Amino acid sequence: MTTPALSINLNKIALIRNSRDTEYPSVTDHAQRCIDAGADGITVHPRPDQRHIRADDCYALADMLSVEFNIEGNPFAAPMKSDRKGVSDYPGFLEIVRRTRPAQCTLVPDSNAQLTSDHGFDLTQSGEQLKPVIEELKSLGCRVSLFMDPVISQIKLAKAVGADRIELYTGPYADAFSQGDHEASLQAFSDASAFATAIGLGVNAGHDLNLLNLETFRKALPDLLEVSIGHAFTVDAIELGLRDCIASYQRCLGKH
Ligand SMILES: CC(=O)[C@@H](O)[C@H](O)COP(=O)(O)O
Numbered sequence: 001m002t003t004p005a006l007s008i009n010l011n012k013i014a015l016i017r018n019s020r021d022t023e024y025p026s027v028t029d030h031a032q033r034c035i036d037a038g039a040d041g042i043t044v045h046p047r048p049d050q051r052h053i054r055a056d057d058c059y060a061l062a063d064m065l066s067v068e069f070n071i072e073g074n075p076f077a078a079p080m081k082s083d084r085k086g087v088s089d090y091p092g093f094l095e096i097v098r099r100t101r102p103a104q105c106t107l108v109p110d111s112n113a114q115l116t117s118d119h120g121f122d123l124t125q126s127g128e129q130l131k132p133v134i135e136e137l138k139s140l141g142c143r144v145s146l147f148m149d150p151v152i153s154q155i156k157l158a159k160a161v162g163a164d165r166i167e168l169y170t171g172p173y174a175d176a177f178s179q180g181d182h183e184a185s186l187q188a189f190s191d192a193s194a195f196a197t198a199i200g201l202g203v204n205a206g207h208d209l210n211l212l213n214l215e216t217f218r219k220a221l222p223d224l225l226e227v228s229i230g231h232a233f234t235v236d237a238i239e240l241g242l243r244d245c246i247a248s249y250q251r252c253l254g255k256h
């Protein structure tokens with residue numbers, strides 16, 4: 001059984017920062033605090049409207065990070081003008097990646113209007129379009145992960161289009177868990193993870209994972225390599241303090 005890496009998603013720190021025209025709280029300072037407290041990686045998901053993480057945050061993080069940097073987003077999202085004073089335009093996901101060269105790029109099929117991520121790729125539709133993108137990202141030195149639902153036929157296609165890893169979209173598991181009825185959902189994720197691993201894809205997971213549902217998930221997916229967590233983590237850190245919060249999440253992941 002692997003001990004999955006814990007990558008902390010900083011979207012919600014940027015969201016608080018953006019509620020003022022100041023640089024407080026600083027996303028880079030918070031990243032450093034997370035690293036000092038034991039995070040294994042940092043994740044951001046810049047969206048074209050720059051509602052939370054901005055392109056400039058990605059550049060600043062790339063310059064200072066000493067742990068794995070994971071940038072998530074839709075590679076086909078077009079550049080978007082910023083209507084906020086002092087904030088640079090969104091240059092497009094691939095432009096951000098070309099400039100920052102993160103260790104990992106997680107491609108997500110979100111439209112601009114989405115409130116949050118809510119589904120994985122349908123690679124019967126977008127597989128061919130993704131192939132050259134994946135090739136370019138690999139040539140830049142990035143590991144490429146595709147945001148996927150736990151569907152075996154789709155995971156087969158993720159391998160065929162050249163992905164290194166998949167990130168399983170865990171929203172449905174988190175919903176089922178909160179309703180006390182997660183066995184069937186968990187089995188689907190466990191089967192999907194075993195299949196992906198067997199065909200040579202690494203397995204990451206994320207979305208609405210939290211201190212209640214994480215340990216059960218990790219134990220059912222013995223090959224899980226990484227989780228990225230932001231929304232619940234940010235709230236838990238208010239209650240527990242950052243250090244204890246990281247330690248609590250690491251305990252759920254089997255790290256003592
Ligand atoms: C791909 C994914 O599941 C996460 O990046 C999550 O969607 C966080 O994004 P928001 O913080 O914009 O909800």
Ligand SMILES: NCC(=O)COP(=O)(O)O
Nearest residue numbers: 206207208228229230231
């Ligand atoms: N990839 C998932 C992620 O980065 C964080 O998702 P959430 O914990 O904010 O739901």
